[in-house]
Amino acid sequence: MSKAISTILGGALLVTGMASAAQAGGLERGGYNWDLLFDPSRVATEAGVIYVMPDRKFKNARDINPLDGRGADGIGGGSTSGHETPNYTIPRFGAKLGITSDLDCLGSYSEPWGVHTNPGADWVGANQNIETKIDSKDYGLTCSYKFDVGKGYLRAIGGVSYQEVEGFKERLVLGQVLQSPAAAFGFDGTGKLALKGDGWGWRIGAAYEIPDYAFRASFIYNAEIDLGRINGTIDVTEVPAAFANPLLPFAGRVIDVYGTATMPQSAEFRLQSGIAPGWLAFGSVKWVDWSVLNVVGFCSVTVANCVPSAYATSLDLMFQDGWTISGGVGHKFNDQWSGQVQLSWDRGTSTGLTTQTDTWLLSTGVAYTPNDKFEVRVGGAVGMLTSGEYGPPRSCPSRSGICGGDVAYDFGDDFVGALSLSAKLKF
Template sequence: MTFNRKSLSVATVVALSCSTGALAGGFQRGTADTDILFEQGTVNTRASLTYISPQRGFTSINGVDVDGGDYTGDYVVPNYALSLGNDTVGCAGTATESFAGESDYSDLPGGALPAQVSGLSTGLPVGTSTAARTDIFGATTTAVSQTQRLAFDSTELGLTCRVSYAAESGRYSLLGGVFVEDFHFEGTSLGTRYAAPGVPIAAVTSRIDVESDGDYKTGFRIGAAYEIPEYALRVQAMYRSEVKHDDISGDGTVTILSSLAPTLPAGTVVPVDSFLSEAISPQSVEIKAQTGVAPGWLLLGSFRWTDWSTNEASVLTISSPLIGTTSSYAPYHWRDGYTASIGVGHAFNDEISGAVALGYDRGVSTGAETTYTDIYTLSGGVSFKPNKMADLRFGGLVGYWTDGSQSIAEDSYYNATVGDDFVYGLNASLRLTF
């Protein structure tokens, strides 16, 4: 029995495009569209946009019920690819937003997260233990800070090539390439400087706004694939290397909101240098498979492991000759992430295909922060191919986000809970073949 590969292949990523990338645990966003290397045609180009709306907000902070709205922001993930080649060899240039995150806590009581100790030193805060960071009225505490807004993003530009060999048993392919990735960070926090160590009288209150960038760093990906075209069967595995961003620096401002110090009157804006400790885009392994199971029907599946446990904590430092150096320490202690999906695609005719898929993403949170708990997803989509040159796809996703908690006992600096939430996504893409 043979299967109509031409009709079925268009449904392969319709249902999975939302769930396998833009919703993965941690700060995963888009993945390079290397699947374009397997499309028919000498030249292929594909552009897609994925919109994700995560509905996540706190239900309690330090034992007090809160209704501060969703602190997670909606986002759009772009993805572009251009490939050239034939059945034996091909290369694809790709571009996407690989990692990103955004949180806004300004609607919480007090307009920010709870306070933690920030150190006045040339390095880390005065102690990075939970006890030291939560001792905001301690005998040696000189300053505290409250996170109000955080955002960062990384753009990936890559080149991946395929070399294939056709045998009687099927087609074998080796894949490999390089990519570069940058890093951009923005943050806002509220700071309070005490009148003296251990004297919790606000001598100076301020708003700190910083923006930092890391240069492009190089990584690589390598993989393999096996196909039996007449059965629409393909199994492929891809490894993406880790990327370390260790040169994240920039500038910012400290705006004095109130002051007892005559040298820093309210309204003063102090320029500062800003530095963010090492940020790691984790290594990952992804396995994707498809096979025809009946004429016009395709079974789809994917699995990905991501090494999120390498991300332990971040340290944000600001420095100025006028106000000195201040650092804040934020641990999150993530565990590795696992994402899996299974679905089915059906070609209704030569022009229209559809697919549905179920997905599961194991949360990476371990109790030091609440955001990334388990997610269960249902996704679906349709593909319309009016002629040999064009392929238009639309997909949608709804996800169930399980509740979770964080605690001082697990190295957080405040206790908090989140309830069961939902995530929504939409995806659209256009492929042109020449």
């Protein structure tokens, strides 16, 4: 592959990764990225960071269940509008080694999954969410083997990943505490679920490349990752034990809980080709099986069979599958500089219990390559998070048989932006 095409492609991968981080649905953050595996150098290392600025706002919030809430029609008042999503950062690192002329292996660290919503405790939907945060770590090893086929070569790709997932959700579980004498002693009526799990996954794929034309078609399937038994705790010490009731039997206590969950399988097809001297076109289609995360229930460790009727609490997600379609072009300006632009669309994964609706994103980036050993890339993106609504209540396999029964609200078209910086060192 010529230096010109390599430089253009490097920037193209920058905007592709930034688009995924800024717009993906479900719990996707950095997603998966194995592009360093295709670098023609025998040894290549890459480190990068993406900073995402979503500005999702909610409005017209209504407290559906004032008995556990603090709405204007319930207990303690609260705002009916506000901001939901804080900014976040996604790091990544990879190191690729050409073991032989045909066998390459990539070791990688990424944070593929995550979410952070923080509307706070002073809105009418605090009984649905005060703060939720989930983080992940993925340690991957992916290898490919090349076979000469026609004018190019075919790669067989395979690998494994070990993932760690942890997080928490805090919400108001009993609004009456806010107007009781207990409030004077610092009790705020909140409860907090903390969880942690891990598991192994694998991937398989293939790619066909013709370096002289910068042509590559690749398809990679990532298997689901079964987190097995997720261990955690429910902390309800902010509710005095005197308020215990059949729906809140653990008031005043911290209990150990467990549940099960599976992170989704995914498949992605990517295509790129030189289209004129110094020009490259690229695009991708990705599917993620987010519907595997429906209702994630948690039971006390004293319960042998964790079925919906025994749930102490649950994360009600009810995602639908995600689809992402992207396309763009790159151009080499001179021996050191190239630029790229890309347009992406992501089908929202929400079925009414999250604010993850369709997203459009325009991203661009530049790559600077002063020599054959070093490359630095910077990029930016702007996009639109489309409007929708949360709720109304619906039937689901939760402890109460109802999901989204605490609050309802609307959200309009909102802005999302992202900045990216990465560097590659080759030997």
